[in-house]
Amino acid sequence: MQKTVSIKDIFSNPSDYLGQQVTVAGWGRTIRDQKQFCFVDLADGSCLPMLQVVATTDLSNYSELVKAGNGAALIVTGKIVNAPQGNRPVEMQAHTVEVEGISPSDYPLQPKRHTVEYLRTIAHLRPRTNLFNAAFRVRSEAAFAIHDFFHKRNFVYVHTPLITGSDCEGAGEMFTVTTLDQKHIPFNDQGEVDYTQDFFGKHTHLTVSGQLNGEVFAQAFKNIYTFGPTFRAENSYTPRHAAEFWMIEPELAFADLNDMMGVAKDMLQHIITHILKNCPNEIEFFNKFIDKGIKDRLEHVATADFAHVTYTDAIELLKQAKQDFKYPVYWGVDLQTEHERYLTEQLFKKPVFVTDYPKEIKAFYMRLNDDNKTVAAVDCLVPGIGEIIGGSQREERLDYLTKRLAENNLPQEEYWWYLELRKYGSTRHAGYGLGFERLIMYLTGISNIRDVLPFPRTTGSAEF
């Protein structure tokens, strides 16, 4: 097709374009006929602000244009002229307009306010709204910032498998993956489902984490990260849970909890700095319409020191708090969001690492501390959201790990290869998980996970 320029490029270099004739292709969000001329708000997806196009009745197909309908696809050639307005430094006087695709009057995205609930029912059109355009661009930029951060530090990116043959990490919350005919499930002599006839010759699930596989690669490449989908078959209707979501799981060999916390802090600050720099219009939009104060909060965290407190000290601080909590506070309890937010928002007023949790409330692979009561776990809490990162130093000592498996009633034979990492050239190592949707909610102020996922999968819903 003919050569076009992007609206982003025009708005980034307005003086280069002033007086020039160029072609822009996009969608007319609104086409307003004023009889002698019409205004088109043209969006081409390259940036949030739209290019205002002015077309007059001199246009040979003026009547075609004004009947094309809001949402029509247009290819406009015209002159860029000086007409600053808000974040739009210039506008365009149309010379020719080609209607690429009309949009009938039943187009759902007419210029009025729609609820996010309604927009979820038209997930195939909602990226064309300002809110979702901004959200999904931030999502894309945040993904790039993460790859960029780890690539610069020579971390190897690993694609850990989605389908897993191990069902010992809480199978109740996992999806089964199968090619068995659901109408005619085969059974064996013992009356059990005969998974030897299934695709992989055994019962398989969708993974809940790439960590254990990630550790394999850390023991070869030292510094690695995963970035891929994970799954939870949890029946949950909250605004914070989805059945399919993306996770980033870095893993560092020859590293302890402090080394890991340093990387986690640098990563968060790198992502926030990248978004503030590359998505200023989007952040202004969220600050104005979604979460007043988010811009200040992000700018603060981008350069803040992070506090550090042990779980044991945090419990004492919470007990002393002059605030009523819904959930009781005592040593041994898992911290609730209200506790986390009190710590980071009220008490420290900055991000906080809470470390060294009771072993009973943490996973088997976390390294036992010398007190025999706590493990080298860490949660990173940020203002506005609470926990955003969870991690730990991993148990690298074979005998301790074997004991922890037994304590958790996990079968050693399922973990033979994970245990062998501790047998051959074992190293102190640590890693963490960052839920990508949680991050996007944090960066945008959007409060429902369904609105940061392109096509959310939640209990009872797998549309589009």
Next chain:
Amino acid sequence: MQKTVSIKDIFSNPSDYLGQQVTVAGWGRTIRDQKQFCFVDLADGSCLPMLQVVATTDLSNYSELVKAGNGAALIVTGKIVNAPQGNRPVEMQAHTVEVEGISPSDYPLQPKRHTVEYLRTIAHLRPRTNLFNAAFRVRSEAAFAIHDFFHKRNFVYVHTPLITGSDCEGAGEMFTVTTLDQKHIPFNDQGEVDYTQDFFGKHTHLTVSGQLNGEVFAQAFKNIYTFGPTFRAENSYTPRHAAEFWMIEPELAFADLNDMMGVAKDMLQHIITHILKNCPNEIEFFNKFIDKGIKDRLEHVATADFAHVTYTDAIELLKQAKQDFKYPVYWGVDLQTEHERYLTEQLFKKPVFVTDYPKEIKAFYMRLNDDNKTVAAVDCLVPGIGEIIGGSQREERLDYLTKRLAENNLPQEEYWWYLELRKYGSTRHAGYGLGFERLIMYLTGISNIRDVLPFPRTTGSAEF
């Protein structure tokens, strides 16, 4: 832990390190005791070449070191000295060695040649070999090159869903995703499986492509790409098929087949150039041990023109070929790898775009040409492998698309949202798919897909 430097950094800037005392942490691939001193080939995963460490009996724990075992984890502090050898410009004289983790003598990776078949059975250790270290670093770098390419061009990265509620794209080759108790499948009054009781309230599968969802985003952002896992439940034991693999699927609005071919060519050349620049040791390794000539081939394609021939002309050229093919050649047949390789390797001697295939052998969404016989499809063929990219201009005309759905016996109601993209602001658009593992095989010369996937999932096998 104490501060360490990477072997990559030392080898990249040897003169900065000469005479300096530094600490390096890694694994001793081999520890060779020569009585008065010992040699350690230390790998830290930061690059392919290893650092040779020389330790003498002056070391207080010399006997501990020589008994640590091949594969042991070591933290070595010592002086960098001049001792160029192959791709290793310097070596290290050890001052202190801390044995972080021993490696008993039953360690499977003793210094001898292992078959790739055997190494697949120890997928938790094989990244520690040169071959897999090189393969998975190239994989990581290629992934980054792809993100970098699209990010620079302002393409939005979209995470299309893995779990899909649509089963009309060849359900026979799709995995079922379910939380139904496989031992007690519920049935409804009609005697059919009662999927209303399943997690999503209907029968769901793992996706075979993110394209249709990607088109949604292209109609809002203009230029987008996906990069995520896809699945095929095909019973196949070939070296080229896996049940779980990664795909890149860019989609361009306001674009025709030629525009798409331009992006595909630029992308391939960007990736190859990135790998040649960032993985020279790895490419040398593959050129030496896996596929002599791969370096020349990549360097050639990095700057080559791409030929362009229509399917119809390609069929004529194949008929005229002075070569016997196993599969017959006639208009209407799908091209086989032997045909593709003849075209790109023998005839054109460079990459070739073959376009405009018979509609009967291509998918319903490809744009019908004016001849009513062919569609605007394209395959990109490269020397050494054949097809590496498949794409098409998409049918943007509502009436044509509806007709093609009917011809393919696909239910219109399942595609209501896909059809609406053609109703509201439809644009000419095009996209393609690149199989990521196929790309890595192409970049490394590795001939089995099981050896470019970190933990391959294939018929009958979902280990680790």
